[in-house]
Amino acid sequence: MTDPAKPNNRLQMQAPSYILPMEDTDFLVNRDELRGLRFAVEYYKADMILRDWGVRSTVIVFGSARIPAPEKSAAALAAANTPEARAKAERAAGWVHYYEEARAFGRLVSEEGGALNLVDGQRDNVIATGGGPGIMEAANRGAHEAGAPSIGFNITLPGEQEPNAYSTPDLTFRFHYFAMRKMHLAMRAAALAVFPGGFGTMDELFEILTLQQTQKVTATPVVLVGKAYWNKVINFEALTESGLIDSADLGIFDIVDSGAEAWAALQARGLKPASRKRRK
Template identity: 65%
Template sequence: MTPATPPDASAQRNSRSYLLPVEDRDFLLRDEMRAARFGMEYLKAELALRDWGVRSTVVVFGSARVADREGAARALRAARGAEAKRLAERRLAFSAHYETARAFARLVSLRGGALANDGGLRDNVIATGGGPGIMEAANRGASEAGAPSIGFNITLPHEQAPNAFSTPALTFRFHYFAMRKMHLAMRANALAVFPGGFGTFDELFEILTLVQSAKARPVPIVLFGRDWWREAVNFEALARDGMIAEADLRLFEMVDTPEEGWESLVRRGLKAHTPPAEAPRAPARRARKAPSGVTLR
């Protein structure tokens, strides 16, 4: 005999096991799901970059603490105490690097092919860690050229906020440093490094190690700020004492100006897809796939 009222199945419907896997946060965050999360971090950025036709990048690293001239000047006016004023004065001086990074990224975006004049595929698109300082400057310069740029942000205990100049649809956030590093490296046609701290040194020396050990193909690398780099790192001493080969000193060049940086990259193998006199305005976004420019082996 059929009961008048069906048995109550709400406990079954409300059970966590009844959730679709993609709806079950506790399931997705289990230790055993780490490989799947790692893969999702790879694919989310990968597919978005392909949809935008990003075939290659020029990666810009540098300090998050370098402000533009106006911001540095305001900080100096607000500084109280001798030590605070000393540091603010240094940061005002370092604001020149912000403007150099901004101008360099604009130059690369106009001349490198980020404006998609080759069937919708974009080359030498500016990519940064997505945060403030030099990263903001580079994204800003690309934006001023009318070109897209990428921000590869990372989740940190002291939360990193994205800057306002990376292309919103190309502004990513990673949990895993390793996956973020992979995306920074895998499409890179070149690397430009400005003065910075531990994070900047980490990224620079990782790329140098990959190239030195032939785990990645050689790419042109420029260090902006000759005087600063020569004081911060005694590369010659590393070669003199046999810690690196003399030939390793030729893996990078030191420069000071945006034009110098661009000329160094081109001389050392970067292909410019858009001649300066022919740089077009950015076309409307075209959702087509680009072949991945993976260089890691």
């Protein structure tokens, strides 16, 4: 029996204030005043894990999440049982070759860039993507097929968002803050390859181009894959003709048609495979 003469500390033990701060999820997650701390934790978690893996530099791949893998496209075509569904599946099928080019690019960079082997405890030119489906999946898949690690920087979204099955599990991250995710995508980037995409891809591309144009980051090679697409959706020449950018700004990037051409263009712009770095 409880001794009525002895004070009971049950309420004190159960009070939110008594929870260790590091174990108080509600306090850490829901207080506006701790946003800076949450921001720092997102930075350090990914940074420390990448350091543990020896990831010194990355090759970033951006592109649409809506471009299907060939097997998914074939399944969608087979399942289409209305004219509308058939038209949608056929439109998606027209993009499949970009999936295959991104897949080939991821494999080629991983085989030749230095991601396969640690050199003095470091890996260079590791494929890194936004971690989702479509072009991101394709690049991670190519790296996976080469037997190399690759990175997926996922973001928490209102809708269901899951990582693709090909990024290395230990290097598959999830961020709450877009800004921190973008920072991690950029901070180790030795090069950037951008495949066709929508608003998100344009946002990522132009942020990198702006950082380079304004010299806020070290200049890194940039390549856009898909001449027909890029020349159709963006009139780069009109930007220079209008005087809103300098003609030299168009020299920040190349536009090519294949994953192999993209890898060659990045090397022509100064990207060094790890084997060449060792000989310096």
